[in-house]
Amino acid sequence: xxxxxxxxxxxxxxxxxxxxxxxxxxxxxxxxxxxxxxxxxxxxxxxxxxxxxxxxxxxxxxxxxxxxxxxxxxxxxxxxxxxxxxxxxxxxxxxxxxxxxxxxxxxxxxxxxxxxxxxxxxxxxxxxxxxxxxxxxxxxxxxxxxxxxxxxxxxxxxxxxxxxxxxxxxxxxxxxxx
Amino acid sequence: xxxxxxxxxxxxxxxxxxxxxxxxxxxxxxxxxxxxxxxxxxxxxxxxxxxxxxxxxxxxxxxxxxxxxxxxxxxxxxxxxxxxxxxxxxxxxxxxxxxxxxxxxxxxxxxxxxxxxxxxxxxxxxxxxxxxxxxxxxxxxxxxxxxxxxxxxxxxxxxxxxxxxxxxxxxxxxxxxxxxxxxxxxxxxxxxxxxxxxxxxxxxxxxxxxxxxxxxxxxxxxxxxxxxxxxxxxxxxxxxxxxxxxxxxxxxxxxxxxxxxxxxxxxxxxxxxxxxxxxxxxx
Numbered sequence: 001x002x003x004x005x006x007x008x009x010x011x012x013x014x015x016x017x018x019x020x021x022x023x024x025x026x027x028x029x030x031x032x033x034x035x036x037x038x039x040x041x042x043x044x045x046x047x048x049x050x051x052x053x054x055x056x057x058x059x060x061x062x063x064x065x066x067x068x069x070x071x072x073x074x075x076x077x078x079x080x081x082x083x084x085x086x087x088x089x090x091x092x093x094x095x096x097x098x099x100x101x102x103x104x105x106x107x108x109x110x111x112x113x114x115x116x117x118x119x120x121x122x123x124x125x126x127x128x129x130x131x132x133x134x135x136x137x138x139x140x141x142x143x144x145x146x147x148x149x150x151x152x153x154x155x156x157x158x159x160x161x162x163x164x165x166x167x168x169x170x171x172x173x174x175x176x177x178x
Numbered sequence: 179x180x181x182x183x184x185x186x187x188x189x190x191x192x193x194x195x196x197x198x199x200x201x202x203x204x205x206x207x208x209x210x211x212x213x214x215x216x217x218x219x220x221x222x223x224x225x226x227x228x229x230x231x232x233x234x235x236x237x238x239x240x241x242x243x244x245x246x247x248x249x250x251x252x253x254x255x256x257x258x259x260x261x262x263x264x265x266x267x268x269x270x271x272x273x274x275x276x277x278x279x280x281x282x283x284x285x286x287x288x289x290x291x292x293x294x295x296x297x298x299x300x301x302x303x304x305x306x307x308x309x310x311x312x313x314x315x316x317x318x319x320x321x322x323x324x325x326x327x328x329x330x331x332x333x334x335x336x337x338x339x340x341x342x343x344x345x346x347x348x349x350x351x352x353x354x355x356x357x358x359x360x361x362x363x364x365x366x367x368x369x370x371x372x373x374x375x376x377x378x379x380x381x382x383x384x385x386x387x388x389x390x391x392x393x394x395x396x397x398x399x400x401x402x403x404x405x406x407x408x409x410x411x412x413x414x415x416x417x418x419x420x421x422x423x424x425x426x427x428x429x430x431x432x433x434x435x436x437x438x439x440x441x442x443x444x445x446x447x448x449x450x451x452x453x454x455x456x457x458x459x460x461x
Binding site: 013016017020021024033038045047049050051053109113132133160163164168169 | 181182187188190192193196198204207211214215216
C-alpha cells in the first residue's frame with residue numbers, strides 16, 4: 001500500500017470511528033427499543049455499523065451516512081425478526097440506572113412499553129421508534145424503511161391504536177407526573 | 179378508549195430508554211465484524227463459483243446425454259456432515275470449534291478428558307453452585323449481574339436458568355424438540371486459554387446441548403445447531419472480565435451440571451464443575 005493510500009485509509013478509519021462514537025448511544029437505544037434486549041441491541045448496532053463501514057467510501061461522499069445507518073438498522077432488524085429471533089426470551093436483567101423519580105413507576109412503565117412494542121408487527125414497531133423516538137419526519141421514516149409516506153402514516157395510526165388498547169396507555173397515565 | 183396521545187408516547191419513550199454503558203471498544207469491534215463480513219462474502223462468492231463449476235460438471239454430461247458419475251469421493255480433509263465441526267463462515271473468531279490445525283489439536287486434547295459429573299436421585303436437592311455478583315462493564319451486561327461457579331469460568335444467569343418448554347411456535351427451537359436458554363460464560367483473569375464446555379442432567383438421563391448465541395449466526399451462515407459441547411478460544415490477556423454469549427439447549431427441567439475443561443498457558447489442566455437448576459418459564 002502506498003503512503004497516500006495508507007494515509008487515506010487512516011483518515012477514513014478515524015472518520016468512521018468518530019461517527020461511531022458520536023452516534024452509537026442513540027443507535028443502541030433505538031435498537032433496544034426494537035429488540036427489548038441489550039445483547040441483541042448491541043449485535044444489531046454492530047451489524048448495522050459494520051455494513052455501514054463496508055460502504056463508508058460511497059455513503060460518506062454522498063453525505064448520506066445517517067439515513068443509511070438507519071436503513072441498515074431497520075432492514076437488519078426486520079430480517080432477524082423474520083428469522084424468528086422473537087422466540088428468544090432474554091434471561092439477563094434489564095439495566096437499572098439511578099432513578100431520579102419513582103423507580104417502581106418507571107420500571108412498570110418500561111415493562112409495559114417493552115411488552116406493548118413487542119406485540120406490534122415489526123414494521124409498525126419500527127415506525128413508532130423512528131417517528132416518536134428518533135423524531136424522524138414521515139418522509140425520512142419512509143426513506144429509512146424503504147416504503148411510501150402513506151404507508152408510514154397508516155402504520156403509525158394502526159400502531160397508536162394498538163398501543164391505546166394496551167396496558168401501556170394505562171401505565172403512561174399513572175406514571176405521568178402531575 | 180385511552181387518551182394516549184403522540185406526545186405521551188414521545189415522552190414515555192424518552193423517559194424509559196436506559197442509558198447504555200461504556201462503548202469505548204465499539205469502533206474496533208465494528209471494524210472486526212466488518213472484516214468478518216467481507217471475508218464471508220468473499221468465501222460465499224468463491225463457493226458460488228465452485229458450485230457453478232460442479233453444477234456444470236454434473237449437468238453438462240447429463241444434458242449432453244451422458245450419465246453423471248454416482249461415486250462421490252470426499253475431498254481430502256473434508257469432514258463428515260455428521261460431525262459437529264461447524265463451517266468457518268458465520269463463526270465468530272472466539273469460537274474455537276473452527277477447523278484449524280491449532281483448534282483441532284486443542285479440541286482433541288480437551289475432548290479426551292473424561293466427563294466427571296455426579297448422579298443424583300430423582301427428586302434430590304439440586305446442589306447448585308455458589309453465585310457471586312459482578313459489576314457492569316463494557317462489552318458485558320449493562321447492570322450488575324449474578325453468575326455461578328468457582329472460577330475461572332462462571333455461568334450467568336444463575337443458579338436458575340429458565341427456558342420455554344415445549345418450544346413455542348415461532349421460537350428457534352420449534353420443531354427441534356430442543357428449547358433454548360440464553361446464557362453468558364463469564365471468564366475471569368488471570369485465566370486465558372481454551373474452554374470446552376460439556377454437561378448433562380444430574381437427576382435424570384436427559385442430555386444437555388449447546389449452541390452459539392442466536393445473534394451470532396443470524397448475520398452469518400447456518401442455523402441453530404445444538405451440539406454436545408461448545409468450545410471457546412479465550413486468549414485475552416486483558417485484566418477485565420470477558421463474557422461469551424451462548425445458548426443451552428434442553429428438553430426437560432431438572433438439575434444440570436456443566437464441566438468446563440481448559441488449560442493454562444503453561445499447559446496446566448483446568449477443570450471446573452458448575453451446577454444449576456433449569457426451570458420452565460411461566461407463560
